Amino acid sequence: MSAGQVIFLLVGAVTLGSGIAAVNARKMLHAALWLVLSLLGVAFIFALLEASFFAVVQVLVYIGAIAILIIFAVMLSRSSLTDEGTQTNPRWWLAALGLLILFVGICAAILLWPKVTSIPAPLPASATDLATLGKELVNPNGYLVPFELSSILLLATLVGAIYTAVEKKEEIKK
Amino acid sequence: MAVIWQNILTFLQGVLRFIGDPITILNQWLTGVLSGWGANATLIQVILAILGGASLVLGGLFFTVFLIWLERKVGGRFQDRLGPNRVGPWGLFQPLADMVKIFTKEYITPTGADKIPYNLAPVLSVGAVLAVIAVIPFASTIFGVNINVGVVYLMAVGAIGELGIIMAGLGSNNKYALIAGFRAVANLISYEVPMVLVLLIPVMFSGSLGMNDIARSQNVWYIFLAPLSAAIFFIASIAENSRAPFDLIEADSELVAGFNVEYSGLKFGMFYVADFLHSATAALIFATLFLGGWRGPGAESIPILGFIYLSVKATVVYFLILHIRFTVPRFRIDQMMNFNWKFLTPLALVVLAATAVVDKAIPSNLTALRIGVNWIVNIAIWVAADRLVRVVAPKRVVPEVARPRPLARPPLANPPQAAAEHEPGGEA
Numbered sequence: 001m002s003a004g005q006v007i008f009l010l011v012g013a014v015t016l017g018s019g020i021a022a023v024n025a026r027k028m029l030h031a032a033l034w035l036v037l038s039l040l041g042v043a044f045i046f047a048l049l050e051a052s053f054f055a056v057v058q059v060l061v062y063i064g065a066i067a068i069l070i071i072f073a074v075m076l077s078r079s080s081l082t083d084e085g086t087q088t089n090p091r092w093w094l095a096a097l098g099l100l101i102l103f104v105g106i107c108a109a110i111l112l113w114p115k116v117t118s119i120p121a122p123l124p125a126s127a128t129d130l131a132t133l134g135k136e137l138v139n140p141n142g143y144l145v146p147f148e149l150s151s152i153l154l155l156a157t158l159v160g161a162i163y164t165a166v167e168k169k170e171e172i173k174k
Numbered sequence: 175m176a177v178i179w180q181n182i183l184t185f186l187q188g189v190l191r192f193i194g195d196p197i198t199i200l201n202q203w204l205t206g207v208l209s210g211w212g213a214n215a216t217l218i219q220v221i222l223a224i225l226g227g228a229s230l231v232l233g234g235l236f237f238t239v240f241l242i243w244l245e246r247k248v249g250g251r252f253q254d255r256l257g258p259n260r261v262g263p264w265g266l267f268q269p270l271a272d273m274v275k276i277f278t279k280e281y282i283t284p285t286g287a288d289k290i291p292y293n294l295a296p297v298l299s300v301g302a303v304l305a306v307i308a309v310i311p312f313a314s315t316i317f318g319v320n321i322n323v324g325v326v327y328l329m330a331v332g333a334i335g336e337l338g339i340i341m342a343g344l345g346s347n348n349k350y351a352l353i354a355g356f357r358a359v360a361n362l363i364s365y366e367v368p369m370v371l372v373l374l375i376p377v378m379f380s381g382s383l384g385m386n387d388i389a390r391s392q393n394v395w396y397i398f399l400a401p402l403s404a405a406i407f408f409i410a411s412i413a414e415n416s417r418a419p420f421d422l423i424e425a426d427s428e429l430v431a432g433f434n435v436e437y438s439g440l441k442f443g444m445f446y447v448a449d450f451l452h453s454a455t456a457a458l459i460f461a462t463l464f465l466g467g468w469r470g471p472g473a474e475s476i477p478i479l480g481f482i483y484l485s486v487k488a489t490v491v492y493f494l495i496l497h498i499r500f501t502v503p504r505f506r507i508d509q510m511m512n513f514n515w516k517f518l519t520p521l522a523l524v525v526l527a528a529t530a531v532v533d534k535a536i537p538s539n540l541t542a543l544r545i546g547v548n549w550i551v552n553i554a555i556w557v558a559a560d561r562l563v564r565v566v567a568p569k570r571v572v573p574e575v576a577r578p579r580p581l582a583r584p585p586l587a588n589p590p591q592a593a594a595e596h597e598p599g600g601e602a
Contacts, residue, residue, distance in 0.1 A: 029344055033291060036337065056326045064333025065363070071340055072359045075352070130322065130383060 008048055015041025024087070028074045036067045050122075053130055194476040197316045227308075230318050234307050234451060241450045242269040245496060252500035279439035284347055287436065291345035296437065296444035298338030303451045305331045310458050311386045313468045313480035324385035325373050328459065329366065332414060335448070336362045339416075339423065339433050342445070346436035354423045354433035357507060361422060362414060364514045368522040369410035372403040375529055376463045389467025397464040398545050402525050402552040404464040406518060411456045412495060413514070415449070419502040420510060427504075453495050454488070461487035521559050528555060 015038050022034035039062040046055035110116055136142040192199050201222065208218045243258065243266055250257025258265030283292065308318035309327055321327060336358065343355020377383055379399060380391035397404040413420040424432030434445045461467060465487040468480030505513070528551050536544050 027288075029288070029291075033341070052321055053323050053326070056323045056330045059330035060326060060333060063337065064330060064366070068333070068336060068340065068359060068363060071344075072356075075344065075356065131381075 004048065008045070011041050011044045011048065015045070026084075029071070032067065032071045032074050035070065036063055039063055039067060053133070194478055195315055196478065197313075198477070227318065230307055231304050234304055235447065237454070238447050238451050239269045239273065241454050242272070242446075245450060248493070248496045249500050252497070273443075276440055276443040281441060282436075282438045284436045286347040288345040288347070291341040292436075293345075293441070295338045295342035295345060296441045296448070298341065299335050299448040300444045300451075302331050302335030302338060303448050303455060305334070306455045306459070309385050310455070310462060311389050311467060312484055313477040314390075314474055315477040316481055317386060320384055320386045322382070322384045325377055325383045325388070325463075328385075329370060329373070332362075332366070335452070338448075342437070343433045346433075348436050350429045350431075350435050351433050354429050354435075358416070358423045358433060360507070360511065361416060361420065364511060365410045365413035365420075365518075368406055368514065368518040369414060371519070371522040371526050372407045372410065373463070374526055375400045375403045378530060378533060385462055385467075389462050389469060392466040392469055394541055394545065395464065395466040399548045400464075400525070400529055400552065401549065402556055403522070403529065404460075406522050406525065407464065408460060408491075408494075409518065411460060412498065413510075415452045415456055415495075417453055417495060418499040419505050421504060422507055422510065425504060454492060457488040457492035457495060458484070460491045465491070517559070517563065521555070524555055524559075525552070528552075 018034045018037035018041065022031045022038055025031040025034055039058065042062075043055045043058040046052075046058055137147045138144055204222060204225070205218055208221060209215075213221070246268070247257040247265065258268035261267040261271050283289070306328060309321060309324040311317040311320070339358040339362075340355050343351045343353075343358060346352075376388050376396050379396055380388045382388060382391070416423050423429075424434065426432070429435070434442055437445060461484055466483075467487075468477075468484045470479065470483035473480035473483055529548065532544075532547050532551055536547060538544065
């Protein structure tokens, strides 16, 4: 096993383990912090794939913005921040069954893919050029429509958030 | 005799060459030594990378000792004091004495503290600042790594520093620390927005996200091409550091000591180090992005000159940060949010759009024209923003935050005669 593989296995174990811990944690805050570790693990996997841009954006967006907002919401939501109740419900086996089918399906799909056993050649340095990514995002034959759609989605979210915030303010005035 | 002179001359030339470019020569020498010991190329690379990283980090940490002295000394002068002046010449060894003191202090963990976040928080905040040093190009040959996403990396690592402060606030089981945690989130997330917008301008000019490329491409300092964005970046980076006037997360008059109120000993010391190092790296980043980095006459051939140029530029910026810290009073939280969301962010958006148009419209070889048009556009935007804030926007009454309450006075046994005579509506 090469050093890279060992690092990959370690990072994968940490990512999965902290993901499970995020679901299992009794304290909401701990769950949020485990989630941060899990997201950091994903960033490491991106870095191991030499996709440095995605690694950095993963940290910036998921940890810098989303995870911190989750923590913010957790801080504001409950005073005790702990969950005493049971963590499973009686139908847990249904979920487990669905998950098993999904897992087997994904594994089968990956294993049936002919390229999975062969190690691909490393991409040339030009492949990590960000200019290519940028041009492809605004290329009409590339990803222009999804790009614009996601920006419209974000705009709608912004407008919605401002609308709710403003209305609340007026209610207080009355 | 002539042979000896020859030898001395070669030696001196070697010394000069070493001073001119120490890192490359050390690198070559170490590679030679290690391969002489029979190490293979990969191992040598790993060893050199570890050595380089360690020396960069240790250099940063030791430099902090000097920074603490500098800040206290400069701060003293601003406040009409002498600053530290007892231990060593000009009080230079005061931080060392403080260090020894802080090493020997007891660690106190408050009851009910969340152990892991509480102890991890100082490590994360120092680690995040040290990670920033990795991408700063100190000279053409002296830098940690040259990743092609340096600017985004800066922002991402800053996010981990935020996480450290939030964990400190939440883990301490203290209301003051918790409020500081709330403020940290509000402060850091909001000021990230104009900062990222304005960071796009050096990226746009240089056509690269890498810090080395941005420094190298500054034939004209970007502050001359984009003065307004440099100012916005400077303000936002002070806010990101939570330095005065944006130091709401450790507002000692309201929150005792803010997020680090429950920390003692070296754990507090680590926050302290992170704070000082953070403003120094902010100065370095500003100098790299807007003041030409290591660029200067002769810096290309003699790398150490580049290091000196960068140090001088960064020192000027650092002094400005100190000047603001010690002269401007603290903002209130609502003022800070208003300033960011209603002024800085729209301004940054407009500047970004205008600079993009100007940059595309004028070919890059007409340097003088570029500077001129950029200045005209920047001044026009500034005047418009200024008018908008002062004249067009309706003047609002500042909402009352706190009513002055009557002070509790002890009843006086014999009220003074003079006070009774001057009472309005007494005898008349």
